[in-house]
Amino acid sequence: MLSKQAQNSLTGWESHTLRIIKVSFKTKKEGISMNVIQCYAPTNDYNEDVKDQLYDRLQSIVEKCPTKDLIILMEDLNAEVGTDNTGYEDIMGLRERNKNGERFANLCAFNKLVIGGTIFSHKRIHKITWTSPDHYTQNQIDHICVNKKFRRTMEDVRTKKGADIASDHLLVAKMKLKLKKHWTMGRTTSQKFNMAFLRDTDKLNKFKIALSNRFQAFHDLLNGEGTTMESNWKQIKEAITSTCHEILGHKEHHYMEWITVDTLDKIQERRNKKAAINTSRTRAEKAKAQAEYTEVNKQVKRSIRTGKRK
Structure with missing residues (x-):
């Protein structure tokens, strides 16, 4: 999903297998594009050949990006990147590292990509990107990286645990680089009637x-x-x-007319359950709140499907 500003700046996108997508945007820096590569990597115990193929494809995609452009590599890489950053000082901080992390760190080192989540000081709770179903094991396996040339455009990377999106992928990067509208020949802004x-x-x-x-x-x-x-x-x-x-007149905003009052009430209830998860003081409280959140989230999805059918 893209904001209206990002949509207007979009210059193209490419799908590379079911796990990788690349999207390009025009920026306000003359002649510089922003290439966002989003990836979902296999878990650590997955077949080695599949993981090798994915990282080979990632390498190929990064290589094809112009050296003058900003590259952002992001998403669920299932990679812990290490407590020992010897030889990787330019691209990462200190963390634990698994086998996927070794692959990922090598990819970043070879292409001079800085791993944003390891270089900003935050509380542990704002670095965790994955929690096991038993709420005991917690890891930092989602990452957002930029090429070293644009390191100063990245102002912060942290998880936003309060986001109510029914997902554990809550990592957000704050960037200084601004997007610019990209107009193609014959493109017009259309308005819809009410x-x-x-x-x-x-x-x-x-x-x-x-x-x-x-x-x-x-x-x-x-x-x-x-x-x-x-x-x-x-x-x-x-x-x-x-x-x-x-x-009729023109629409001033994009309204989702199928959303009912009942659906909005359930969304608010889900938001309250999310807050309960974040304020839980014990593991038992958190497990209970998570179970309630999961159930309400199912009700929200069911209510949305019903509303769309009407």
């Missing part, structure tokens, strides 16, 4: 009357001599769009 107003009987009747009057005004012209299919189409289009503009 079609939801047609559900209102009074609005619907006004719309019918106004449209009927417009059609009546040029009825004879449509059937006159010298008219073409193209000219008739333009007249009909003008009648419909002008009526929509007058009666």
Whole structure:
């Protein structure tokens, strides 16, 4: 999902297997693009050949990015990157390292990518990106990296544990680099009409009357001599769009009309359960709160599906 600003700056994207996607954005720095490579790596006990293939593909993607561009490598890499940063001082801080972490650290060292989550000082709770189902084992296995050339554009990396998105991937990086609108030839900004107003009987009747009057005004012209299919189409289009503009108006925001009050209530309940998880003082309290959150999250998804069908 992209914000409107990011959407306007998008210059292209590429899908590389089911585990890797690369997205490019235009920035306000002249001639410099931002290439975001998002990856979901296999777990530590996965088949070695599969992991080798994934890291080979990652290497190939990074190599193809222009050296002048900003590269951001991010997401769930299932890699613990180490307590010993000997030989990796330029790209990482101190942490525990597993086999996936060795692969990941080597990839970053070879391509001069700085591992953001290891170089900023935070409390342990703001570094943890994964907690086991028993709530005992906790690791830092999600990472956000930038090429060393743009190290100063990264201001912070930490988890936002209060985010209510039903996911444990809560790592966020704060960057200084600003995005710029990317316009392509023939691209226009389209506005949508408030079609939801047609559900209102009074609005619907006004719309019918106004449209009927417009059609009546040029009825004879449509059937006159010298008219073409193209000219008739333009007249009909003008009648419909002008009526929509007058009666319905344009949408000021993107409304998800299928969201019901019941769904919004359940989303608020889920938000409260998330807060309960973060304020739990014992492991038992946290396990109970997590179970309740999971159940409410299922109810939210069920309510959304029901709303969309209506």
